[in-house]
Amino acid sequence: MYNPTVMDHFENPRNVGEIPDADGIGEVGNLSCGDILKVYVKVVDGKLEDVKYQTFGCGAAVASGSMLTELAKGKTVEEAMKITNNDVAEALNGLPPQKRHCSNLAADALHKALEDWRSKQK
Amino acid sequence: MRKIYMDYSATTPLHPEVIALMTDVMKNVFGNPSSLHSFGREAKKYLDEARQKVADLIGAKFEEIYFTGGGTEADNIAVFGTAYAHRKKGKHIITSAVEHHAVLDSCAKLAKSGFEVTFLPVDQYGMVDPEQVKKEIRSDTILISIMHANNETGTIQPIEEISKIAKEHDVFFHTDCVQSVGKIPVNVDKLGADLITLSSHKIYGPKGVGALYKRKGVRVEPLFYGGGQERKIRSGTENTLGIIGFGKAAEIAVREFDIENTRVKGLRDRLIKGVLEKIPDVRLNGHPEKRLPNNAHFSFAYVEGESLLLSLDMKGIAVSSGSACSSSSLQPSHVLTASGLPQELVHGSVRFTLGRENTEEDVDYVLSVLPGIVERFRSFSPLVGRKTV
Ligand SMILES: Cc1ncc(COP(=O)(O)O)c(C=O)c1O
Numbered sequence: 001m002y003n004p005t006v007m008d009h010f011e012n013p014r015n016v017g018e019i020p021d022a023d024g025i026g027e028v029g030n031l032s033c034g035d036i037l038k039v040y041v042k043v044v045d046g047k048l049e050d051v052k053y054q055t056f057g058c059g060a061a062v063a064s065g066s067m068l069t070e071l072a073k074g075k076t077v078e079e080a081m082k083i084t085n086n087d088v089a090e091a092l093n094g095l096p097p098q099k100r101h102c103s104n105l106a107a108d109a110l111h112k113a114l115e116d117w118r119s120k121q122k
Numbered sequence: 123m124r125k126i127y128m129d130y131s132a133t134t135p136l137h138p139e140v141i142a143l144m145t146d147v148m149k150n151v152f153g154n155p156s157s158l159h160s161f162g163r164e165a166k167k168y169l170d171e172a173r174q175k176v177a178d179l180i181g182a183k184f185e186e187i188y189f190t191g192g193g194t195e196a197d198n199i200a201v202f203g204t205a206y207a208h209r210k211k212g213k214h215i216i217t218s219a220v221e222h223h224a225v226l227d228s229c230a231k232l233a234k235s236g237f238e239v240t241f242l243p244v245d246q247y248g249m250v251d252p253e254q255v256k257k258e259i260r261s262d263t264i265l266i267s268i269m270h271a272n273n274e275t276g277t278i279q280p281i282e283e284i285s286k287i288a289k290e291h292d293v294f295f296h297t298d299c300v301q302s303v304g305k306i307p308v309n310v311d312k313l314g315a316d317l318i319t320l321s322s323h324k325i326y327g328p329k330g331v332g333a334l335y336k337r338k339g340v341r342v343e344p345l346f347y348g349g350g351q352e353r354k355i356r357s358g359t360e361n362t363l364g365i366i367g368f369g370k371a372a373e374i375a376v377r378e379f380d381i382e383n384t385r386v387k388g389l390r391d392r393l394i395k396g397v398l399e400k401i402p403d404v405r406l407n408g409h410p411e412k413r414l415p416n417n418a419h420f421s422f423a424y425v426e427g428e429s430l431l432l433s434l435d436m437k438g439i440a441v442s443s444g445s446a447c448s449s450s451s452l453q454p455s456h457v458l459t460a461s462g463l464p465q466e467l468v469h470g471s472v473r474f475t476l477g478r479e480n481t482e483e484d485v486d487y488v489l490s491v492l493p494g495i496v497e498r499f500r501s502f503s504p505l506v507g508r509k510t511v
Protein backbone atom coordinates (compact mmCIF):
# COMPACT_ATOMS: atom_id res chain seq x y z
CA MET A 1 0.00 0.00 0.00
CA TYR A 2 2.74 2.47 0.98
CA ASN A 3 5.89 3.05 -1.07
CA PRO A 4 9.39 2.46 0.38
CA THR A 5 9.97 6.16 1.20
CA VAL A 6 6.76 6.31 3.21
CA MET A 7 7.61 3.06 4.95
CA ASP A 8 11.08 4.36 5.77
CA HIS A 9 9.63 7.46 7.43
CA PHE A 10 7.01 5.32 9.15
CA GLU A 11 9.61 2.95 10.57
CA ASN A 12 12.13 5.63 11.48
CA PRO A 13 10.19 8.85 11.90
CA ARG A 14 12.51 11.88 12.09
CA ASN A 15 12.18 14.59 14.69
CA VAL A 16 9.47 13.07 16.82
CA GLY A 17 8.63 14.45 20.21
CA GLU A 18 7.98 17.82 21.79
CA ILE A 19 10.04 20.96 22.02
CA PRO A 20 9.47 21.92 25.67
CA ASP A 21 10.20 25.63 25.12
CA ALA A 22 8.67 25.81 21.64
CA ASP A 23 8.05 29.23 20.11
CA GLY A 24 4.96 27.99 18.30
CA ILE A 25 2.66 24.97 18.49
CA GLY A 26 0.05 23.89 15.96
CA GLU A 27 -2.34 20.98 16.10
CA VAL A 28 -4.68 19.79 13.36
CA GLY A 29 -7.00 16.87 12.77
CA ASN A 30 -9.66 15.41 14.96
CA LEU A 31 -10.61 12.09 16.39
CA SER A 32 -13.62 11.64 14.19
CA CYS A 33 -11.42 11.28 11.12
CA GLY A 34 -8.73 9.46 12.99
CA ASP A 35 -5.51 11.44 12.62
CA ILE A 36 -4.11 14.13 14.88
CA LEU A 37 -0.84 15.88 14.19
CA LYS A 38 0.93 18.38 16.42
CA VAL A 39 3.93 20.43 15.29
CA TYR A 40 6.38 22.35 17.50
CA VAL A 41 8.72 25.02 16.13
CA LYS A 42 11.72 26.85 17.49
CA VAL A 43 12.32 30.08 15.57
CA VAL A 44 15.67 31.87 15.74
CA ASP A 45 16.36 34.99 13.64
CA GLY A 46 13.38 34.24 11.38
CA LYS A 47 14.57 30.70 10.73
CA LEU A 48 13.13 27.37 11.86
CA GLU A 49 15.97 26.17 14.00
CA ASP A 50 14.07 23.13 15.20
CA VAL A 51 10.85 21.42 14.18
CA LYS A 52 9.35 18.44 15.96
CA TYR A 53 6.06 16.63 15.76
CA GLN A 54 3.81 14.21 17.52
CA THR A 55 1.02 12.20 16.00
CA PHE A 56 -1.88 9.95 16.75
CA GLY A 57 -2.29 8.61 13.28
CA CYS A 58 -1.91 6.02 10.59
CA GLY A 59 1.16 5.19 8.53
CA ALA A 60 0.54 8.14 6.21
CA ALA A 61 0.20 10.54 9.12
CA VAL A 62 3.39 9.31 10.78
CA ALA A 63 5.34 9.55 7.53
CA SER A 64 4.01 12.96 6.49
CA GLY A 65 4.79 14.45 9.89
CA SER A 66 8.30 13.11 9.61
CA MET A 67 8.82 14.37 6.07
CA LEU A 68 7.41 17.76 6.97
CA THR A 69 9.94 18.29 9.72
CA GLU A 70 12.72 17.48 7.26
CA LEU A 71 11.35 19.91 4.70
CA ALA A 72 10.81 22.70 7.20
CA LYS A 73 13.97 22.55 9.27
CA GLY A 74 16.37 25.39 8.46
CA LYS A 75 13.87 27.24 6.28
CA THR A 76 12.85 30.85 6.90
CA VAL A 77 9.36 31.43 8.24
CA GLU A 78 8.30 32.77 4.84
CA GLU A 79 9.62 29.71 3.03
CA ALA A 80 8.05 27.38 5.55
CA MET A 81 4.66 29.05 5.15
CA LYS A 82 4.81 28.07 1.49
CA ILE A 83 5.20 24.33 2.14
CA THR A 84 1.96 22.59 1.21
CA ASN A 85 0.48 19.22 2.12
CA ASN A 86 1.02 18.36 -1.50
CA ASP A 87 4.75 19.15 -1.24
CA VAL A 88 4.95 16.74 1.67
CA ALA A 89 3.15 14.02 -0.27
CA GLU A 90 5.42 14.57 -3.27
CA ALA A 91 8.54 14.43 -1.15
CA LEU A 92 7.26 11.08 0.06
CA ASN A 93 6.96 9.95 -3.57
CA GLY A 94 3.20 9.96 -3.23
CA LEU A 95 0.54 8.65 -0.87
CA PRO A 96 -2.31 6.25 -1.64
CA PRO A 97 -5.33 8.20 -2.98
CA GLN A 98 -7.52 7.59 0.07
CA LYS A 99 -4.77 8.94 2.31
CA ARG A 100 -4.49 12.34 0.67
CA HIS A 101 -7.11 13.99 2.86
CA CYS A 102 -7.36 13.05 6.48
CA SER A 103 -3.85 11.76 6.93
CA ASN A 104 -1.91 14.36 4.98
CA LEU A 105 -2.18 17.38 7.21
CA ALA A 106 1.33 18.01 8.42
CA ALA A 107 1.80 21.29 6.52
CA ASP A 108 -1.43 22.63 8.00
CA ALA A 109 -0.10 21.88 11.47
CA LEU A 110 3.17 23.66 10.63
CA HIS A 111 1.32 26.75 9.40
CA LYS A 112 -0.70 26.78 12.59
CA ALA A 113 2.47 26.56 14.64
CA LEU A 114 3.97 29.47 12.71
CA GLU A 115 0.83 31.56 13.18
CA ASP A 116 1.07 30.78 16.86
CA TRP A 117 4.67 32.00 16.83
CA ARG A 118 3.66 35.14 14.93
CA SER A 119 0.84 35.97 17.31
CA LYS A 120 3.37 35.95 20.12
CA GLN A 121 5.67 38.42 18.33
CA LYS A 122 3.25 41.35 18.62
CA MET B 123 11.05 -13.86 8.71
CA ARG B 124 8.61 -15.58 10.97
CA LYS B 125 5.04 -15.24 9.69
CA ILE B 126 2.08 -15.46 12.01
CA TYR B 127 -1.46 -15.25 10.75
CA MET B 128 -3.91 -14.02 13.38
CA ASP B 129 -6.68 -12.78 11.12
CA TYR B 130 -8.77 -15.95 10.84
CA SER B 131 -12.01 -13.97 11.03
CA ALA B 132 -11.06 -12.24 7.78
CA THR B 133 -10.49 -15.56 6.08
CA THR B 134 -8.80 -18.90 6.63
CA PRO B 135 -6.38 -20.99 4.58
CA LEU B 136 -7.78 -24.17 3.04
CA HIS B 137 -7.58 -27.24 5.25
CA PRO B 138 -5.12 -29.74 3.74
CA GLU B 139 -7.92 -32.32 3.40
CA VAL B 140 -10.00 -29.73 1.53
CA ILE B 141 -7.10 -29.11 -0.83
CA ALA B 142 -6.67 -32.85 -1.39
CA LEU B 143 -10.33 -33.39 -2.22
CA MET B 144 -10.62 -30.28 -4.37
CA THR B 145 -7.49 -31.19 -6.30
CA ASP B 146 -8.89 -34.61 -7.03
CA VAL B 147 -12.28 -33.20 -8.03
CA MET B 148 -10.68 -30.51 -10.15
CA LYS B 149 -8.94 -33.21 -12.16
CA ASN B 150 -11.70 -35.75 -12.33
CA VAL B 151 -15.12 -34.18 -11.96
CA PHE B 152 -16.33 -31.49 -14.28
CA GLY B 153 -19.91 -32.36 -15.19
CA ASN B 154 -22.84 -30.00 -14.79
CA PRO B 155 -24.88 -31.39 -11.93
CA SER B 156 -28.04 -30.58 -13.88
CA SER B 157 -27.00 -32.87 -16.75
CA LEU B 158 -28.68 -36.25 -16.90
CA HIS B 159 -25.71 -38.22 -18.24
CA SER B 160 -23.04 -39.93 -16.17
CA PHE B 161 -20.81 -36.84 -16.03
CA GLY B 162 -23.64 -34.78 -14.62
CA ARG B 163 -24.78 -37.51 -12.27
CA GLU B 164 -21.30 -37.82 -10.83
CA ALA B 165 -21.08 -34.10 -10.15
CA LYS B 166 -24.55 -34.25 -8.62
CA LYS B 167 -23.46 -37.03 -6.32
CA TYR B 168 -20.60 -34.88 -4.99
CA LEU B 169 -22.93 -31.90 -4.69
CA ASP B 170 -25.42 -33.93 -2.68
CA GLU B 171 -22.70 -35.20 -0.39
CA ALA B 172 -21.57 -31.65 0.28
CA ARG B 173 -25.14 -30.57 0.97
CA GLN B 174 -25.55 -33.34 3.51
CA LYS B 175 -22.31 -32.39 5.23
CA VAL B 176 -23.27 -28.73 5.49
CA ALA B 177 -26.70 -29.78 6.76
CA ASP B 178 -25.05 -31.99 9.39
CA LEU B 179 -22.85 -29.12 10.49
CA ILE B 180 -25.89 -27.21 11.75
CA GLY B 181 -28.37 -30.03 12.40
CA ALA B 182 -30.48 -29.16 9.37
CA LYS B 183 -32.19 -31.31 6.79
CA PHE B 184 -30.57 -31.95 3.44
CA GLU B 185 -33.25 -30.02 1.56
CA GLU B 186 -32.98 -26.99 3.81
CA ILE B 187 -29.50 -26.07 2.52
CA TYR B 188 -29.19 -23.74 -0.47
CA PHE B 189 -25.71 -23.07 -1.79
CA THR B 190 -24.83 -19.48 -2.66
CA GLY B 191 -21.85 -17.50 -3.84
CA GLY B 192 -20.82 -16.72 -0.25
CA GLY B 193 -22.04 -15.26 3.00
CA THR B 194 -22.83 -11.88 1.50
CA GLU B 195 -25.12 -13.45 -1.06
CA ALA B 196 -26.91 -15.59 1.52
CA ASP B 197 -27.44 -12.51 3.71
CA ASN B 198 -28.85 -10.61 0.74
CA ILE B 199 -31.22 -13.43 -0.17
CA ALA B 200 -32.36 -13.67 3.45
CA VAL B 201 -33.01 -9.94 3.83
CA PHE B 202 -34.30 -8.90 0.39
CA GLY B 203 -35.83 -12.30 -0.35
CA THR B 204 -37.91 -12.29 2.83
CA ALA B 205 -38.86 -8.64 2.49
CA TYR B 206 -40.02 -9.06 -1.11
CA ALA B 207 -41.86 -12.32 -0.45
CA HIS B 208 -43.80 -10.94 2.49
CA ARG B 209 -44.25 -7.27 1.63
CA LYS B 210 -48.01 -7.71 1.51
CA LYS B 211 -47.94 -8.76 5.13
CA GLY B 212 -45.83 -5.87 6.31
CA LYS B 213 -42.97 -3.52 5.67
CA HIS B 214 -41.12 -3.42 8.97
CA ILE B 215 -37.75 -5.06 9.62
CA ILE B 216 -35.72 -5.19 12.81
CA THR B 217 -31.96 -5.59 12.79
CA SER B 218 -29.06 -4.39 14.90
CA ALA B 219 -26.50 -1.63 14.57
CA VAL B 220 -23.63 -4.13 14.68
CA GLU B 221 -24.54 -6.43 11.80
CA HIS B 222 -22.11 -7.20 9.02
CA HIS B 223 -22.52 -4.77 6.11
CA ALA B 224 -24.10 -7.56 4.06
CA VAL B 225 -27.15 -7.32 6.34
CA LEU B 226 -26.82 -3.71 7.43
CA ASP B 227 -26.54 -2.23 3.95
CA SER B 228 -29.23 -4.55 2.58
CA CYS B 229 -31.59 -3.29 5.27
CA ALA B 230 -30.54 0.31 4.59
CA LYS B 231 -31.34 -0.23 0.91
CA LEU B 232 -34.78 -1.58 1.80
CA ALA B 233 -35.34 1.44 4.05
CA LYS B 234 -34.86 3.60 0.96
CA SER B 235 -37.36 1.64 -1.06
CA GLY B 236 -40.55 1.60 0.98
CA PHE B 237 -39.64 -0.60 3.92
CA GLU B 238 -39.12 0.62 7.47
CA VAL B 239 -36.12 -0.62 9.39
CA THR B 240 -35.35 -0.42 13.10
CA PHE B 241 -31.63 -0.61 13.83
CA LEU B 242 -31.40 -1.75 17.43
CA PRO B 243 -28.71 -0.22 19.62
CA VAL B 244 -26.32 -2.43 21.60
CA ASP B 245 -24.75 -2.22 25.03
CA GLN B 246 -21.08 -1.60 25.80
CA TYR B 247 -20.26 -5.20 24.87
CA GLY B 248 -22.02 -4.96 21.54
CA MET B 249 -24.93 -7.04 22.85
CA VAL B 250 -28.54 -6.74 21.72
CA ASP B 251 -31.19 -6.75 24.45
CA PRO B 252 -33.97 -9.27 23.63
CA GLU B 253 -36.45 -7.13 25.58
CA GLN B 254 -35.76 -4.31 23.20
CA VAL B 255 -36.40 -6.59 20.24
CA LYS B 256 -39.78 -7.41 21.76
CA LYS B 257 -40.59 -3.74 22.27
CA GLU B 258 -39.86 -2.84 18.68
CA ILE B 259 -42.04 -5.54 17.12
CA ARG B 260 -45.06 -4.07 15.35
CA SER B 261 -48.07 -5.64 13.71
CA ASP B 262 -46.37 -5.14 10.34
CA THR B 263 -42.95 -6.52 11.32
CA ILE B 264 -41.97 -9.27 8.89
CA LEU B 265 -38.32 -9.96 9.62
CA ILE B 266 -35.83 -9.83 12.44
CA SER B 267 -32.17 -10.29 11.50
CA ILE B 268 -29.58 -10.48 14.27
CA MET B 269 -26.16 -12.04 13.81
CA HIS B 270 -25.07 -14.93 16.01
CA ALA B 271 -21.51 -13.74 16.67
CA ASN B 272 -19.95 -10.48 15.68
CA ASN B 273 -17.10 -10.51 13.19
CA GLU B 274 -15.19 -7.71 14.92
CA THR B 275 -15.62 -8.16 18.66
CA GLY B 276 -16.67 -11.81 18.66
CA THR B 277 -19.60 -10.99 20.96
CA ILE B 278 -22.24 -13.73 20.95
CA GLN B 279 -25.86 -12.55 20.83
CA PRO B 280 -28.70 -14.15 22.83
CA ILE B 281 -30.10 -15.74 19.67
CA GLU B 282 -32.27 -18.36 21.37
CA GLU B 283 -34.18 -15.71 23.31
CA ILE B 284 -34.58 -13.49 20.29
CA SER B 285 -35.81 -16.30 18.06
CA LYS B 286 -38.37 -17.26 20.69
CA ILE B 287 -39.68 -13.71 20.70
CA ALA B 288 -39.80 -13.71 16.91
CA LYS B 289 -41.75 -16.96 16.89
CA GLU B 290 -44.23 -15.71 19.51
CA HIS B 291 -44.95 -12.74 17.29
CA ASP B 292 -45.03 -14.73 14.07
CA VAL B 293 -42.08 -12.86 12.59
CA PHE B 294 -39.41 -14.50 10.42
CA PHE B 295 -36.00 -14.71 12.04
CA HIS B 296 -32.65 -14.68 10.25
CA THR B 297 -29.26 -15.03 11.89
CA ASP B 298 -25.86 -14.64 10.27
CA CYS B 299 -23.72 -17.51 11.57
CA VAL B 300 -20.75 -16.87 9.32
CA GLN B 301 -18.44 -16.24 12.27
CA SER B 302 -20.00 -18.57 14.81
CA VAL B 303 -20.28 -21.82 12.90
CA GLY B 304 -17.42 -24.19 13.65
CA LYS B 305 -16.43 -22.14 16.70
CA ILE B 306 -19.50 -22.39 18.93
CA PRO B 307 -22.46 -24.76 18.62
CA VAL B 308 -24.81 -23.81 15.80
CA ASN B 309 -27.92 -25.95 15.69
CA VAL B 310 -30.95 -24.86 13.73
CA ASP B 311 -33.45 -26.19 16.25
CA LYS B 312 -31.68 -24.78 19.28
CA LEU B 313 -31.21 -21.41 17.64
CA GLY B 314 -34.75 -21.55 16.34
CA ALA B 315 -33.99 -19.52 13.23
CA ASP B 316 -35.94 -19.60 9.98
CA LEU B 317 -32.93 -18.50 7.95
CA ILE B 318 -29.22 -18.91 8.63
CA THR B 319 -26.23 -17.62 6.69
CA LEU B 320 -23.02 -19.65 6.38
CA SER B 321 -19.78 -18.98 4.55
CA SER B 322 -17.14 -21.51 3.56
CA HIS B 323 -13.97 -19.44 3.72
CA LYS B 324 -14.20 -18.81 7.45
CA ILE B 325 -14.04 -22.53 8.18
CA TYR B 326 -11.02 -23.53 6.08
CA GLY B 327 -13.04 -23.96 2.90
CA PRO B 328 -12.72 -22.05 -0.38
CA LYS B 329 -13.85 -18.46 -0.92
CA GLY B 330 -16.87 -17.45 -2.97
CA VAL B 331 -19.16 -20.14 -1.64
CA GLY B 332 -21.65 -20.14 1.19
CA ALA B 333 -25.08 -21.40 2.08
CA LEU B 334 -28.46 -20.23 3.18
CA TYR B 335 -30.32 -22.49 5.55
CA LYS B 336 -34.02 -22.02 4.95
CA ARG B 337 -36.41 -23.82 7.25
CA LYS B 338 -38.94 -25.91 5.37
CA GLY B 339 -41.98 -23.84 4.49
CA VAL B 340 -40.32 -20.42 4.83
CA ARG B 341 -40.84 -18.48 1.63
CA VAL B 342 -38.22 -16.13 0.16
CA GLU B 343 -38.13 -14.53 -3.24
CA PRO B 344 -35.06 -15.29 -5.35
CA LEU B 345 -32.78 -12.43 -6.33
CA PHE B 346 -31.39 -14.14 -9.44
CA TYR B 347 -33.44 -15.68 -12.21
CA GLY B 348 -32.23 -18.28 -14.67
CA GLY B 349 -31.82 -22.01 -14.72
CA GLY B 350 -33.64 -22.54 -11.45
CA GLN B 351 -30.75 -24.24 -9.64
CA GLU B 352 -30.88 -24.61 -5.85
CA ARG B 353 -34.64 -25.09 -6.14
CA LYS B 354 -34.98 -21.67 -7.75
CA ILE B 355 -33.53 -19.83 -4.73
CA ARG B 356 -30.21 -19.28 -6.46
CA SER B 357 -30.14 -19.75 -10.21
CA GLY B 358 -26.80 -20.26 -11.92
CA THR B 359 -24.73 -23.37 -12.54
CA GLU B 360 -23.43 -24.48 -9.19
CA ASN B 361 -19.86 -23.74 -8.16
CA THR B 362 -19.37 -27.47 -7.76
CA LEU B 363 -15.68 -27.36 -6.93
CA GLY B 364 -16.21 -24.69 -4.27
CA ILE B 365 -19.26 -26.40 -2.85
CA ILE B 366 -17.46 -29.73 -2.61
CA GLY B 367 -14.61 -27.99 -0.77
CA PHE B 368 -17.15 -26.34 1.52
CA GLY B 369 -18.70 -29.74 2.24
CA LYS B 370 -15.34 -31.17 3.23
CA ALA B 371 -14.62 -28.14 5.43
CA ALA B 372 -18.00 -28.64 7.12
CA GLU B 373 -17.22 -32.29 7.79
CA ILE B 374 -13.88 -31.38 9.36
CA ALA B 375 -15.44 -28.59 11.41
CA VAL B 376 -17.74 -31.15 13.03
CA ARG B 377 -14.97 -33.69 13.55
CA GLU B 378 -12.45 -31.26 15.04
CA PHE B 379 -14.91 -29.03 16.87
CA ASP B 380 -14.04 -29.91 20.46
CA ILE B 381 -10.32 -30.43 20.18
CA GLU B 382 -9.64 -27.43 17.97
CA ASN B 383 -11.80 -24.93 19.82
CA THR B 384 -10.44 -25.97 23.19
CA ARG B 385 -6.91 -25.57 21.89
CA VAL B 386 -7.53 -22.20 20.24
CA LYS B 387 -9.40 -20.85 23.25
CA GLY B 388 -6.40 -21.70 25.42
CA LEU B 389 -4.12 -19.73 23.10
CA ARG B 390 -6.57 -16.84 22.95
CA ASP B 391 -6.82 -16.69 26.75
CA ARG B 392 -3.06 -16.68 26.98
CA LEU B 393 -2.95 -13.77 24.54
CA ILE B 394 -5.57 -11.72 26.39
CA LYS B 395 -3.95 -12.35 29.75
CA GLY B 396 -0.51 -11.44 28.43
CA VAL B 397 -1.64 -8.25 26.70
CA LEU B 398 -3.57 -7.00 29.73
CA GLU B 399 -0.62 -7.77 31.99
CA LYS B 400 2.14 -6.38 29.84
CA ILE B 401 0.58 -3.25 28.42
CA PRO B 402 -1.00 -0.42 30.41
CA ASP B 403 -4.13 1.42 29.25
CA VAL B 404 -5.57 -1.39 27.19
CA ARG B 405 -9.24 -2.26 26.92
CA LEU B 406 -10.61 -5.65 25.91
CA ASN B 407 -13.49 -4.95 23.55
CA GLY B 408 -16.55 -7.15 23.22
CA HIS B 409 -18.07 -9.29 25.91
CA PRO B 410 -15.57 -10.69 28.44
CA GLU B 411 -17.15 -14.18 28.40
CA LYS B 412 -19.82 -14.36 25.73
CA ARG B 413 -17.36 -14.15 22.89
CA LEU B 414 -15.98 -16.44 20.20
CA PRO B 415 -13.19 -18.68 21.51
CA ASN B 416 -10.70 -17.40 18.94
CA ASN B 417 -11.29 -13.66 19.26
CA ALA B 418 -9.19 -11.13 21.18
CA HIS B 419 -10.05 -7.53 20.44
CA PHE B 420 -8.24 -4.65 22.09
CA SER B 421 -8.10 -0.89 22.09
CA PHE B 422 -4.71 0.57 22.89
CA ALA B 423 -5.19 4.09 24.24
CA TYR B 424 -3.28 6.94 22.56
CA VAL B 425 -2.26 4.83 19.57
CA GLU B 426 -3.81 4.53 16.11
CA GLY B 427 -4.70 1.05 14.86
CA GLU B 428 -3.34 1.17 11.33
CA SER B 429 0.07 2.10 12.67
CA LEU B 430 -0.06 -0.86 15.02
CA LEU B 431 -1.23 -3.13 12.21
CA LEU B 432 1.62 -2.01 9.94
CA SER B 433 4.22 -2.42 12.65
CA LEU B 434 2.96 -5.88 13.52
CA ASP B 435 2.97 -6.73 9.83
CA MET B 436 6.62 -5.72 9.62
CA LYS B 437 7.22 -8.29 12.37
CA GLY B 438 5.32 -10.88 10.35
CA ILE B 439 2.12 -10.74 12.40
CA ALA B 440 -1.17 -10.33 10.50
CA VAL B 441 -4.10 -8.70 12.32
CA SER B 442 -6.86 -6.22 11.50
CA SER B 443 -8.04 -2.89 12.88
CA GLY B 444 -11.29 -0.98 13.24
CA SER B 445 -9.65 2.41 12.78
CA ALA B 446 -10.94 4.76 10.10
CA CYS B 447 -7.52 5.01 8.47
CA SER B 448 -7.28 1.25 8.07
CA SER B 449 -10.59 0.92 6.23
CA SER B 450 -11.08 1.65 2.56
CA SER B 451 -14.22 3.66 3.39
CA LEU B 452 -12.26 5.75 5.95
CA GLN B 453 -15.13 5.10 8.34
CA PRO B 454 -14.30 3.96 11.85
CA SER B 455 -15.81 0.62 12.87
CA HIS B 456 -19.60 0.88 13.14
CA VAL B 457 -19.55 -1.98 15.61
CA LEU B 458 -17.26 -0.31 18.11
CA THR B 459 -18.95 3.05 17.61
CA ALA B 460 -22.38 1.50 18.28
CA SER B 461 -20.92 -0.11 21.41
CA GLY B 462 -20.25 3.39 22.71
CA LEU B 463 -16.48 3.22 22.54
CA PRO B 464 -14.86 6.69 22.52
CA GLN B 465 -13.52 7.66 19.06
CA GLU B 466 -9.92 7.47 20.18
CA LEU B 467 -10.36 3.87 21.26
CA VAL B 468 -12.17 2.94 18.05
CA HIS B 469 -9.19 4.23 16.08
CA GLY B 470 -6.85 2.40 18.43
CA SER B 471 -8.50 -0.99 18.03
CA VAL B 472 -6.80 -4.16 16.87
CA ARG B 473 -8.40 -7.56 16.33
CA PHE B 474 -6.50 -10.81 16.78
CA THR B 475 -8.40 -13.86 15.58
CA LEU B 476 -6.67 -17.18 16.06
CA GLY B 477 -6.99 -20.47 14.26
CA ARG B 478 -5.66 -23.85 13.29
CA GLU B 479 -2.10 -22.94 12.55
CA ASN B 480 -1.39 -20.85 15.64
CA THR B 481 0.77 -22.21 18.41
CA GLU B 482 1.74 -21.17 21.91
CA GLU B 483 5.05 -19.93 20.48
CA ASP B 484 3.09 -17.65 18.14
CA VAL B 485 1.22 -16.11 21.05
CA ASP B 486 4.44 -15.64 23.01
CA TYR B 487 6.09 -14.03 20.00
CA VAL B 488 3.21 -11.55 19.73
CA LEU B 489 3.51 -10.86 23.43
CA SER B 490 7.22 -10.25 23.03
CA VAL B 491 6.92 -7.65 20.26
CA LEU B 492 3.58 -5.92 20.88
CA PRO B 493 4.42 -4.01 24.09
CA GLY B 494 7.44 -2.38 22.43
CA ILE B 495 5.42 -1.34 19.39
CA VAL B 496 2.66 0.23 21.50
CA GLU B 497 5.25 1.94 23.67
CA ARG B 498 7.04 3.41 20.65
CA PHE B 499 3.89 5.01 19.24
CA ARG B 500 2.88 6.28 22.64
CA SER B 501 6.27 7.95 22.97
CA PHE B 502 5.22 10.44 20.30
CA SER B 503 1.46 10.49 20.67
CA PRO B 504 0.01 13.93 21.42
CA LEU B 505 -2.87 12.24 23.24
CA VAL B 506 -0.85 10.72 26.07
CA GLY B 507 -1.98 12.30 29.30
CA ARG B 508 -5.11 13.83 27.81
CA LYS B 509 -7.50 11.03 28.59
CA THR B 510 -7.47 7.63 30.16
CA VAL B 511 -9.15 4.41 29.14
C1 LIG C 1 -20.58 -11.90 9.93
C2 LIG C 1 -20.28 -11.98 8.48
N1 LIG C 1 -21.28 -12.03 7.60
C3 LIG C 1 -21.06 -12.10 6.27
C4 LIG C 1 -19.79 -12.12 5.76
C5 LIG C 1 -19.59 -12.16 4.28
O1 LIG C 1 -19.26 -13.45 3.85
P1 LIG C 1 -18.54 -13.67 2.44
O2 LIG C 1 -17.17 -13.12 2.58
O3 LIG C 1 -18.55 -15.14 2.24
O4 LIG C 1 -19.35 -12.95 1.41
C6 LIG C 1 -18.71 -12.07 6.65
C7 LIG C 1 -17.32 -12.07 6.12
O5 LIG C 1 -16.55 -11.15 6.34
C8 LIG C 1 -18.96 -12.00 8.03
O6 LIG C 1 -17.95 -11.92 8.90
Ligand SMILES: [Zn+2]
Nearest residue numbers: 035058103447
Ligand atom coordinates in the same frame (compact mmCIF):
# COMPACT_ATOMS: atom_id res chain seq x y z
ZN1 LIG D 1 -4.80 8.42 8.45
